[in-house]
Amino acid sequence: MKLRILNSIFLALFISSPAWGDSLSARAIVEKMDTRYTGDSSRADAQLILIDRKERERVRDIRLYTLENSEVEKSISFFVSPTDVAGTTYMNFDYADGREDDSWLYLPALKQVRRVAAGDKSGSFMGSDFTYSDINGVNTDWYQYQILEENAQVDGADTWLIESTPKPEFADKVASETGYKKSHLWIRKDNFVQVQGKIWLDSGGRTKYFSASKLELIDDIWTAHRLQMITVRGDEKEHASVFEFRNFVYNQHTDPALFTTQSMQRGMQ
DSSP: OEEOSSSTTTTEEEOOOGGGTTOSOHHHHHHHHHTOOOOSEEEEEEEEEEEOTTOOEEEEEEEEEEEEOSSEEEEEEEEEESTTTTTOEEEEEEETTSOOOEEEEEETTTTEEEEOOGGGTTSBSTTSSSBHHHHHOEEGGGEEEEEEEEEEEETTEEEEEEEEEEOGGGHHHHHHHHOEEEEEEEEETTTOOEEEEEEEESSTTEEEEEEEEEEEEETTEEEEEEEEEEEEETTEEEEEEEEEEEEEEESSOOOGGGSSHHHHHHOOO
């Protein structure tokens, strides 16, 4: 299973019953968050907003697709504008059997598709505060979980506050692939949505703060229309990134031929 901040980028979460109460273990809560139904296919439009320390913004428009079956979940992101990123495409295959993800990035200036290596996944995704590992996810078996607070309040909602730390045998792998050393997750009790996070980076004395907001139930799938990540060093905000989503469509036909390196090079048709 894969623990991700962005589930195929836009964090669609299957509604679950609040009747589970407080009897669940920390790992069981994380697994319920992670194994939610996100549709057999999906499509959405997004803006990725990059905000520097002076609050200046750069906006990138993206079209997102996913396709899932029992063996693999595929996602592809086409950057539409502005001109300096238009034609850039990112694709990821997340395998159900536990194999390492396959990820590819197409940069039109180089006119080539390159594979994203595991050691590169802790890097910034298209200049944002989100990393490739935030988008692709990491194996939940690499971590140990502990409930720090049973009834934490976030925007008036009851949540579990859970600490996630790498198991000793996976610490080096986690550091290489994520750049993170531990995380706090606030997970809502009524629908198992992660609505808040705090992440300690492995180096540089930096901390990240994540939030998911503007939740809406679309075709029985809880969907966050806004995701934010803020990077802080000491008490100073360095920069932030926001995904704003719209035009969600679930479970309508998506052509499997879209998820190929040839399609990445062709771009949006």
